Each structure stands twice: as structure tokens, then as C-alpha cells.
Amino acid sequence: MPLHSTPCAVVTGAASGIGRAIATAFAARGVNLLLADIDRAALDDTVRQLAEIAPEVHVTPVIADLCRPDQVAALASRTFEEFGRVDWLVNCAGMLLSGRSWELDEQQWTRLMDVNLWSVVRAARAFVPRMLQQGHGHIVNIASLAGMLPAPWLAPYTVSKHGLVAYSETLQQEFQALSLPLRVSVVLPGPVDTGICRHIETHGGDAAVDGTNTYLRGMIAEGMAPDELARIVLAGIDQKQFWIFPHADMLKAALRQRHDMLQGA
Numbered sequence: 001m002p003l004h005s006t007p008c009a010v011v012t013g014a015a016s017g018i019g020r021a022i023a024t025a026f027a028a029r030g031v032n033l034l035l036a037d038i039d040r041a042a043l044d045d046t047v048r049q050l051a052e053i054a055p056e057v058h059v060t061p062v063i064a065d066l067c068r069p070d071q072v073a074a075l076a077s078r079t080f081e082e083f084g085r086v087d088w089l090v091n092c093a094g095m096l097l098s099g100r101s102w103e104l105d106e107q108q109w110t111r112l113m114d115v116n117l118w119s120v121v122r123a124a125r126a127f128v129p130r131m132l133q134q135g136h137g138h139i140v141n142i143a144s145l146a147g148m149l150p151a152p153w154l155a156p157y158t159v160s161k162h163g164l165v166a167y168s169e170t171l172q173q174e175f176q177a178l179s180l181p182l183r184v185s186v187v188l189p190g191p192v193d194t195g196i197c198r199h200i201e202t203h204g205g206d207a208a209v210d211g212t213n214t215y216l217r218g219m220i221a222e223g224m225a226p227d228e229l230a231r232i233v234l235a236g237i238d239q240k241q242f243w244i245f246p247h248a249d250m251l252k253a254a255l256r257q258r259h260d261m262l263q264g265a
């Protein structure tokens, strides 16, 4: 069957965790895939796993640093050249960093904002014009509960995810206001059992930061299985939901606290 007659999803951050699980869930539905990540060895593992599960699915791995605008643009060109279409763009690449907000240096802040927020803006700049030409397309942004709830010692992460939620909302509002045939979903997961903590560092024996890191690692290790998260995300996409809340109870509890706090305003 020609590639352009089969739906196609682009998944960033597909070498690991949530991105890999979402790619796997799409593959199980027979969706062709272009998978992007910066980690070559891990992306090769994803491709090997998919070949076992869904050998009929066409999977193209692309090593790309989403902090590089030229590489993101090349990703979009490659997708449309090879598959002739993109039905879903799932922005899943991300990173986590902890520390006192005033001690993390500008390079650390910049890198995190670049990976978690700017890469998504870049991807929209590269993919949306082509999606408009093809007449459809669905952008799925993996944000976090941290996009609604500030967390101490995680300032860059929290700021990037608040930005991603705001960006997703405005993008959707623009599509609607202009009656464009594109849609957006934003996913706000709580803890999911992935390797996202592997790069968080200890910061000079700072008890508060190190305590947070230990807490985070424990919470993530006990988090939702990535496959379950992927199932919820695809169900939300099927139902054309803008908001996808895999951990609705955690969100509600935290928002109640905020609501109570604002009662005094």
C-alpha cells in the first residue's frame, strides 16, 4: 500500500518513556511512524521493539536535536517527502532539572526551556503550514501537572510547562478563530514511571534540593505505567479532547488548594 494512504504520526522523544509508549500504541493501530530523538542507541531499541510488535508498520527513525531549528525543519520536510502526510504530531521530548531557581545558571535554564518549550514552537512553525496545505492535522503536546502547579526546586521545568500549556491554548484558540482544520490536545500527566529523572543532579549537598530529587525519583518510580498513559492519550485524541488529564484526581486536589488560597484575594 502506498505510504501516503496510511495515517502517519510523528513522535518526538520516542527513544524512551512516554514517547516510546505512544509510538508503540500508534504502531499497534497500524499507524506509520516518524520517530525523532537525540539518543541514537535508545531510538534504535524503540525501532527494534516496534519491528517485533508491528512489522507491517513503516517506521523511520531520525536522530535530531530539537533545539536546532534546522533539524526540526528537516524533520518536517523528511516526513512529508517520505509519508506524504502527517496526521498527528506528538511533542513528547522533554527533560527535567532541579535546583534553587536563582542558582541554576543561564545555560541550564536556556537548555531546559529550549527542549521543553521552544522545540514545540519550532515544530509548529515547521509542521503547521504543511498541515494546513493537506487540510488536516492534530498536534498533541505532552505538558505536565507542573503546567498548572508550581513546584519548588523545579522552576525551569515548571515555567516551561506553564508556557507549554499557555502555548497550546493559544494555538487552539487561533485555529478556532480562523476556522482552520487543525486541532490541538495538551496532556497534563502526573508521575509516570520513565527515566526522566536520570539527568537530575544533586546540587552541592543542598538538603532541600536533594530531598526533592529523592522524593521525585520515588514518586516517578511508583508512577503510572507509560503504556497506560499512552492508552489514555490515544483515547483522548480519538475523542478530540483538548485537555487530557491522566491524573485528574491529583490535579483536582491541587487546584482545590489554589482555589482556597484565592478565596482570600
Ligand SMILES: NC(=O)c1ccc[n+]([C@@H]2O[C@H](COP(=O)([O-])OP(=O)(O)OC[C@H]3O[C@@H](n4cnc5c(N)ncnc54)[C@H](O)[C@@H]3O)[C@@H](O)[C@H]2O)c1
Pocket (backbone or CB within 6 Å): 012, 013, 014, 015, 016, 017, 018, 019, 036, 037, 038, 039, 042, 064, 065, 066, 067, 092, 093, 094, 095, 115, 142, 143, 144, 145, 188, 189, 190, 191, 192, 193, 194, 195, 196, 197, 220, 223
Ligand atoms: N515521567 C513523568 O512523570 C512525566 C510527567 C509529566 C510530564 N512528563 C513529560 O513527558 C515527556 C516525556 O518524558 P518521559 O518521562 O518519557 O522522559 P524520558 O526521559 O524517558 O523521555 C524523554 C525523551 O526526550 C528526548 N530528548 C531530550 N532532549 C531532546 C532533544 N533536544 N532533542 C530530541 N530529543 C530529546 C530524550 O532523549 C528522551 O528519549 C516530557 O515532556 C516530560 O516533561 C513526564
